[in-house]
Amino acid sequence: MESYTIGQAARLLGVSVDTARRWADAERFPTRREGTRRMVDGPDLAAFCVEVAQEGGDGEQAPYTSARNAFPGIVTGVKLGTVDAQVEIQAGAHRIVSLLTREAVEELGLEVGARATARVKSTSVFIDRA
Numbered sequence: 273m274e275s276y277t278i279g280q281a282a283r284l285l286g287v288s289v290d291t292a293r294r295w296a297d298a299e300r301f302p303t304r305r306e307g308t309r310r311m312v313d314g315p316d317l318a319a320f321c322v323e324v325a326q327e328g329g330d331g332e333q334a335p336y337t338s339a340r341n342a343f344p345g346i347v348t349g350v351k352l353g354t355v356d357a358q359v360e361i362q363a364g365a366h367r368i369v370s371l372l373t374r375e376a377v378e379e380l381g382l383e384v385g386a387r388a389t390a391r392v393k394s395t396s397v398f399i400d401r402a
Contacts, residue, residue, distance in 0.1 A: 274314040274385050278303070281312045284346050284387070285324060286364030295320075314385020318348045321362040343368055343390040347382055361390050368392075 276284070281301075282292035296303045296310060301320040303310040312320075345363030357377040361368045368390040382388060 275311045276317055278310050281317055318346050318385045321346055322348050325362055325365050341392050347384055347386045347388050361388055
């Protein structure tokens with residue numbers, strides 16, 4: 273099982289390290305000590321990422337930006353079929369679902385709590401300005 277430092281968790285959550293520390297101090301997600309470092313287990317962080325993303329649906333507008341094509345995040349779900357698979361990644365406030373082969377999922381070692389980057393290539397890209 274993959275574990276993350278508070279700094280890594282903050283990057284995956286899209287918040288400052290101070291915010292991640294405050295959330296951990298408030299016991300919004302569990303941490304443990306490894307020497308002097310506070311660590312978060314991958315499945316716990318994945319569950320908290322989903323919770324934070326659902327809280328973010330309060331109508332708050334995103335800054336003026338055009339999304340980039342690479343979305344680093346954490347795997348929050350894996351559904352394996354006989355030949356195919358569905359992988360869900362929480363990348364900050366963005367939930368990304370990809371359909372790929374079971375073989376690819378197994379080769380990449382994708383499981384809930386693992387770090388992953390979703391890369392998007394499209395012939396149609398839409399840009400909104402709020």
